[in-house]
Amino acid sequence: MTSQSNWIPVSGSGDLAAASARAVVLPDHDVVIWRTKTGAVHAWENRCPHRGMRMSFGQVRDEKLVCRYHGWGFDEEGQCQNIPASPNAAAPPTACIKTWSCTEKDNLIWVDVSDESAGEGSAMSGDSDGVSSLMFCKSVYTDGDLDKVLALVGSARFLPLGYDGDGRDLDWSMTDLPDLVGDAIQILVSGAGSDQIVITGHQARDGRCGLHIMTPSTGDHDLDRQRRLHYSKWAKRLRWSLSNPDAAQDGFSVFS
Ligand code: FES
Incomplete structure (x- = not known):
């Protein structure tokens, strides 16, 4: 279970364009937030599991975040799906990136980097009474x-x-x-x-x-x-x- 207090507003929604990624530095975590072409947002550890390149330098292609260094492509669950140097081999299940819960509310992007959030999709609820829209x-x-x-x-x-x-x-x-x-x-x-x-x-x-x-x-x-x-x-x-x-x-x- 995650609590409401775990959610951190890290960016305005309008500051993360479709098919783009950028880094967010929190006190104990380096995070990459990225948006698919169709608008979904994700928050991951900002580190490629191959050689440690920052994923925020990567590109969004075919709804995957592609590492800038050797081109490994990670799907929206953080699992590697493409390794250009081994095009005919399946990526090992261990080639995955730590993911956290991420959502949009009040035109802000919120992430939950608590341990409970890792790998799951925690929900954020509640309305901002008195400050609608x-x-x-x-x-x-x-x-x-x-x-x-x-x-x-x-x-x-x-x-x-x-x-x-x-x-x-x-x-x-x-x-x-x-x-x-x-x-x-x-x-x-x-x-x-x-x-x-x-x-x-x-x-x-x-x-x-x-x-x-x-x-x-x-x-x-x-x-x-x-x-x-x-x-x-x-x-x-x-x-x-x-x-x-x-x-x-x-x-x-x-x-x-
Ligand atoms: S460091 Fe990311 S693919 Fe090699």
Whole structure:
């Protein structure tokens, strides 16, 4: 059995294109996340069982992740199916990669790298009450422990899209968001303009963490595109501010 608390948001869904792979570094695990051409996502140990090449350097071909070094191809269960140097021989059953549970929810990719998850498909349940139809905007990476960084983010100030005042008539509040699995906060802006931003993240290695910035979708395609751009820019400013704490005051304040 796996528990909800094992799930880690490692990427925005929109940051992993069809037929692509990329590395995710967690404190105790090197992970490759990859997406098939038809859209399924998988999370594996980022190491080829042949000579140890990182699978994140590989290519997705015929719904298999193919190692860049000698071309071994692994199916969606992590089992090797092709060895180019021995085209007529079946791959040995031991030629397989450790797999973990992986799913998509709220436009994020979540993995469960607990021992219980290895080799099985654990399910993730639960709705994000109060933040329906979340839209992923951008991920940023910064130094620091995730809990501390999330607390710092709460002091960030941003203006709602299209708001043309100086922000003095707006109220900001930050709350934990326990209904979103994993550590998450929401920032609510109210007053003459109103908006909501949701931030979750994952701890990486060497004291770094990733933050995933989201906001509710309006259902209007053009408006959502503008909102995504708006909060993507905000996310970049946030990363800069977190990396330059002496200048953070200016970076965050809407009154400056
Ligand atoms: S190292 Fe991956 S196929 Fe040889």
